[in-house]
Amino acid sequence: MALLSKSIFKKRGLDKLKLKASELLNRTIDQHVTLAVTGLSRSGKTAFITSLVNQLINEGNGAKLSFFDPVHHGNFIAAKRVPQKHFHVPRFDYDSAISALTSEPATWPEPTHGISELRLAIRYQPKNSLLKYATDMATLTLDITDYPGEWLLDLPMLKQTYQEWSKQTHSLMTSGSRAEHSKCFLTKLEKLDPFACASEELLAELAEEYTALLHCFRHELGLSVIQPGRFILPGDLAGAPILEFFPFPDLASLDGNEYQNAPDDSLIGMLRSRYLEYKEQVVREFYREHFLRFDRQIVLADCLKPLNKGKESFADLELAMTMILESYNYGKSGLFSRLFSPKIDKLLFGATKADHVTPEQHAPMVALLNQLIHQNKQQLNYDAVEVKTLAIASVKATNSGVSKHKGKDVPVIQGQPLNHSGIDSKENVFGQKITVFPGAVPRLLPKEEYWQSNNFNFIEFAPLSGLNKHECLPHVRMDQVLQFLLADKMI
Ligand SMILES: Nc1nc2c(ncn2[C@@H]2O[C@H](COP(=O)(O)OP(=O)(O)OP(=O)(O)O)[C@@H](O)[C@H]2O)c(=O)[nH]1
Ligand SMILES: [Mg+2]
Incomplete structure (x- = not known):
């Protein structure tokens, strides 16, 4: 009798242990990736996320994902959209985007203006990892965040005082094609006494003029370095006083003491405190709340439009890419690594709209984007972030x-x-x-x-007609994108 109860206890203990082990295993089985998608406005973020989601939820219907191992080796089971993680962040509007692409006539999705999120649950059968002994089916949860690359352009401001930022921005405004457009605004500022008492109305009015200039630089001149980036893509901050400041010319010529002691209600005092507030409440906050959490990042760049627009537009894209890449500066002494310690382990650069050119031009597209990011890429490789560049078309239109x-x-x-x-x-x-x-x-x-001797003209195309939302969209190298970003989490 005593022997029997002893063996029952032993069995119960073993069962408990088994249950615990299996719970623990399940927790490790279910993988999670937070993928951030960024790029300057019109670079192709919405089309990219729509295609990525479409390829995964319709896998098997239509286009093939031959270079995506989980599909190629048959361990991909299915993917579906599930409620997103953060309810306070707007939802990525997949339905509207896919409806636009599959309507007759087909149209491109509407431009978006801020951050949005979407979550996918991807089911797969583990084949190579130890998990295969524990379960037939595991889930990879994929959180995708779309956010404007313009927000990253503000990053260098964190290192600058208002004086330094004003100087740098003013010299940008007085060179190249920006100069002609900025003249009127700058003349107006020169007539103002920086130490005179200023009103909120005056600040709002001038900030509106400065914002209109930034829109003109971006949309009329095709330039990429826009600071502060939030001014043209304010998201939920539209109309907030925190966005009401601008660079003030010639601050270096002011008496240092007088500048430091300028009263809070003087023009310069107000501009300075708004600038500081913007840095803390907007720029740093974005990094704390979002950037910090991303595991993997894709930066999209449309190199073809700046090539069409000419030398200045292209040089500006180069500068913007350098500024954006500062966000991934992992150098040990890097200010940003200390501030934010981003944990991104894979970074993909996508040269978008590869279907605008003939296929043998894809290799030069990759080479060109690599040149644009050259210095930073070496730094990133050195710091053990896996980096790759691909020429892609999220939705092939030709x-x-x-x-x-x-x-x-x-x-x-x-x-x-x-x-x-x-x-x-x-x-x-x-x-x-x-x-x-x-x-x-x-x-x-x-x-x-x-x-x-510039003799090209990259043309914008409408999406192909007759696309079906329940089938995979035609694409170029989206399978290689998935392979790089997700395959190692699904083995
Ligand atoms: N041919 C082709 N055109 C594309 C592709 N992806 C994007 N485009 C074009 O680029 C435009 C902008 O694409 P979006 O996906 O809206 O770009 P975005 O980065 O989300 O733009 P914002 O929301 O304004 O920041 C589209 O309207 C299309 O004209 C592609 O794969 N092929
Ligand atoms: Mg968009």
Whole structure:
């Protein structure tokens, strides 16, 4: 009898232990990745996230994900959208985006203006890891965050005083094509006494003018370095007084003591305190609340539009990329690593809209983007962040082929141009497809002669017609994107 109860106890103990072990295992089985998607406005973030979600939830219907091992090796089971993690962050509007792309006529999703989130639960069968002995099915939870790259452009401000920032911004405003547009605003500022008492109304009025200038730099001149980035993409801060400041010219010529002791209600005192508040409440806050949590990051860049726009636009994109990459400065002495210690272990650069060029131009696209990020990329590699660059089209809008020109085979693409794409409407009645060789992408950062003999025209295309929301969207290398970002979590 005593022997029997002893063995029952032993069995119960063992069962308990087994249960505990299996609970523990389940906790480790369920993996989690927080993926951040960024890039300057119009770089293709919304199209990218829509395609990524679409490829995963419709896997098996239509386009293939041959280079994504979990699909290729048959351990991918299914993916579905589930309620997002943070209810206070706007939801990424997948439904509207996919409806636009699959409507007749198909249109691109509407521009977005702030941060948004979406969560996917991806089921897979573990095949290689130890998990295969424990379970037939594991779940990878994927949190995707879309946020404007413009917000990262504000990062360098954290290191600058208001005086330093004003000096740098003023010199930017007085050079290149920005100068002509800034003249009127700067003349107005020169007439103001920085130590005179200022009103909220005056500040609001001038900040509005400065914001209009930033919009003009971005949208009319095609420039990328916009500071503060929040001014053109304010998200939920639209109209808040914290966004009402601007650089004040010639602060260096002011008496240092007088500047330091300027009263809080003077023009310069008000500008300085708004600037400091902006740095603390907006820039630092974003990093604390969001940036800190990201595991993996994709930075999208449209290099083709700045190539179309010319030398200044391209140089500005280069500067913007450098500023954006400061966010990933892991150097031990880096200010940002101490402030935020980001835990990102994989960083992907996507040269978007690769379907705007013929396929043999994809390698030069990658080489060019690599050149743009060269210095920073080396730093990142050194600090053990895995970095990759790919030429991608999230939603392929053209078909590629070969055409005969003067007896020679010439690579071409065919698609339907968007009506504002610069194609003469007399040459192309809207709705007709065109077949073109849009031009060669330079492998290296273009030199002076290049801009003079510039003979390409990258055209914007409408999405292909007849797409179905329950099938995979046509794409270029989205499977390689998934392979880099997720495959190691699904083995
Ligand atoms: N041909 C082609 N065009 C694309 C692709 N992805 C984006 N585009 C074009 O780029 C535009 C901008 O794409 P979005 O995905 O809205 O870019 P975004 O970065 O979300 O832009 P904002 O919301 O304004 O910040 C689209 O309207 C399309 O014209 C692509 O894969 N192929
Ligand atoms: Mg968007």
